[in-house]
Amino acid sequence: MNPSLKDQLKEWEKKHGFQRPKKRKKPVEKKSAVNKTEKLSKSDLIYLMGMNRPRYSRGRGGAWRSNR
Template identity: 60%
Template sequence: MRTKKNATLNVGFKEKQPSSRKSVEKKPQKLTESDLRNLMGINRPTYKRGRGGAFRQQ
């Protein structure tokens, strides 16, 4: 009896079918040095605490 019970458990699940769509290959993005520096935040203003605890631009 146990084998029949285990066999009926898989009734509600669908088997995966292979997709008919072809996978599209993505081209790697080429970034310039200035783009990379901008993404890393190198050219951003820097701030430090001055007298009285206020932030001041350096």
């Protein structure tokens, strides 16, 4: 059975002294930390969590606004 193409390539590289260029590793970017001294008000937190938005539910015929 014939050797696979990958094996043939390895043999050719050994025979001809060919070396593949080494892959460069990408530098790892540091994640920017959120300012730890930042204080959010209660109203800001409620807005970010989306507590005052309308609530929709799935049903027959699409999404319906639920009664609160």
